[in-house]
Amino acid sequence: NQKLLDYGKEEIQQLLKEGEERKEELMALNDEMDGAVKNLQGWLEAAEIQQQQEGENGNSNSSPQSSKVDQIALPVDTHSSQMLQLAAENAAIDDCFYFLDQSLAQKNIPLKVFLEEVRKLSKRQFTVKAHLIKIRDAKASNPFDE
Numbered sequence: 754n755q756k757l758l759d760y761g762k763e764e765i766q767q768l769l770k771e772g773e774e775r776k777e778e779l780m781a782l783n784d785e786m787d788g789a790v791k792n793l794q795g796w797l798e799a800a801e802i803q804q805q806q807e808g809e810n811g812n813s814n815s816s817p818q819s820s821k822v823d824q825i826a827l828p829v830d831t832h833s834s835q836m837l838q839l840a841a842e843n844a845a846i847d848d849c850f851y852f853l854d855q856s857l858a859q860k861n862i863p864l865k866v867f868l869e870e871v872r873k874l875s876k877r878q879f880t881v882k883a884h885l886i887k888i889r890d891a892k893a894s895n896p897f898d899e
Contacts, residue, residue: 832892839885846878 828834850871857867 832888836885836888836892839881839888843878843881843885846874846881849874 828837853862853867853870853874856862857864
């Protein structure tokens, strides 16, 4: 019996030692996490200050980042404007195909609905791509014409 008690005591001491080591590891990780949270809070505060300064400088847009992107993608002529619009529509149709496929795979829509929608979208995408090709050819033949 004494040997069992001694063995149990050793096991308990080993478990306590491992628990203490694990506790120290977790405390170190917790300290590291606290440092990372403080770092992120500093970045967030800096971003808020920058956003406030931009607001004070006359940028009253609700989303200054999106307005910058919109300013970059300005078409210079009618053909470019049409191509930008058609390219966006083509990408949107591709996205629709993807989500229709996902819905069919998850059995959220029946096959008949899937096929009908794909058929409609395919016709529209064909037209969009044909227009894109026509505009590209028109721009290529008259590069200085607006």
